[in-house]
Amino acid sequence: MKQKILVKVQMHCDKCRTKALKIAAAAYGVSKVSLEGENKDHLEVTGDGVDSVRLTGLLRKKVGFAAIVQIEQVKAGNADDGENPITIEYTSSASYYCTPQCPPMYYEVVREYPQPTCSIM
Template structure:
């Protein structure tokens, strides 16, 4: 079951965006990572991705990260 997880992460600069994408890409099961339409969104698509584990790893670096949506991808 593939999932699409959209998270809000406070990113002020290009370096912060790159770090957030790298952290998200290291989580098990992630197949693609991208920035959302809005500047502070990270979109993760993968199979068997644990959204809670993903947010916890982002919170270690950015202190604030919230899950906006978790949906199945067909």
């Protein structure tokens, strides 16, 4: 069963886009990967036997927020068969915010050995 999966991925820069494309292309059963949408923030994956939940889990782990928008079965035959493809759409009412990829690091210089205060030396 060939299917087309549309995943919304939070991508900030070209490096994130490249990383997301590589992760999606390496997934089992994927035959085509492309960027869609106005801001190039939707990843369209086409393939046979692609696990959409595992794919979004990998994208969340490696890139950032990812959500399944649409899953559609693609018929292998002619598109003029008169049958509509099966479409499943996921919508989320929860609002998500972006956390920085690397939180700021704070450090403090601590002296291990204080300077001697003895007057004899």
